[in-house]
Amino acid sequence: MRKILTSESVNIGHPDKTCDVIADAFLDEALKQDKNSQMAVECAIKDDKLFVYGEATTKAKIDYDTIAKNILKDIGYKNEFRLIKEISEQSPDINQAVVKTKLCANDQGICFGYATNETKEYMPLSILLAHKLMKQYETFRRSNSTKYFADAKCQVSVVYENDKPVEISTVLVSCSHNKDLTHQEIEKDILKNVVDVVLKEYKSISKNVDVIINPSGKFTIWGSFGDSGCVGRKIVVDTYGGASKVGGGCFSSKNATKVDRSGAYYARYVAKNIVAHNLADRCEIEVSYGIGMDKPISLCIDTFGTEKVSVDRIMEYVNKNFDFSPDNIIKELDLLKPIYKQTACYGHFGRDEFSWEKIKNWNKQCLTHF
DSSP states (O other): OEEEEEEEEEOTTSHHHHHHHHHHHHHHHHHHHOTTOEEEEEEEEETTEEEEEEEEEOSOOOOHHHHHHHHHHHHTOOSOOEEEEEEEOOOHHHHHHHBSSSBOOSSOEEEEEEEETTSTTSSOHHHHHHHHHHHHHHHHHHTTTTTEEEEEEEEEEEEEETTEEEEEEEEEEEEEEOTTSOHHHHHHHHIIIIIHHHHGGGGGGOTTOEEEEOTTSOOOSOGGGTSOEETTSOHHHHTTTTSSOOOSSOOTTBOTTSHHHHHHHHHHHHHHHHHHTTSBSEEEEEEEEOTTOSSOSEEEEEOTTOBSSOHHHHHHHHHHHOOOOHHHHHHHTTTTSSOOGGGSSSOSSSOTTSGGGOOOOOOHHHHTTO
């Protein structure tokens, strides 16, 4: 069967992604000072106003204004932003349900994790390439900051035959730029310094790729002056680019007791291990939680008919070697560290620097189930 999967990514100057980065910078600062911080401080942006709101139960003294303004300056804004803040402590009803002898789920939630062996990163090729393009654009534009700005997005379409990628059919890049640049100059710059740089690793499947650059014709009004932004509006970008289901909540701003984030990280960890150990070619994990509960309510594994052993055997392996309790997830993945700002852009998965991407060593104990 032949099909096309298209995935997108956005750069740090996209207003939604800017908000994700700022919110996770707040979280990191809280965790640096107080690892037990309970945080859900989000933000929204429009023009020169940044709205900061949510809940924070922490001993940390967080300078929200300085953190946000430093990030906005680094992105490339010359404007002086005004912060409008409305922050309160986490509800004591929620707090008493979460902080017990063992840390429990901060809310109900359904979480998904996915892995595929179509790339060495165990990620779908389309979202992997989209993130690589945006990373390369960011590198290029920082060395050409008078010509190109931080707001950019891209789409990559990949043709699959029998669930295997066989061709990159289309690459679309839209990037903000100086008003003096011609469309021809932009096309030449982005093709040479972004698209070609990324696709050279994939020559065998990109021989006939259709490259589209700035189809709107111009993109001179960028960031929060061209569009509003809000935390949590890019959850497909943050996860698997449409190749898998997504859960009920976003990641950014949330500390690890919030299973929308930690549960999804652990589900990816387990799915990746299943595929990496050749138990299946593809795997999707669904796990659900209830507020105040120290164990998940349900766990489901879907291998899309690609399993090498029975799904019951895979479930047995998972139950004996992984622990989906919120308390264990936080400990095993070391999620009380201030690591979250770096997750906020270019995807939360497929990046070796994160603990949920590690592959557990096989040993005889793991193999005894088979």
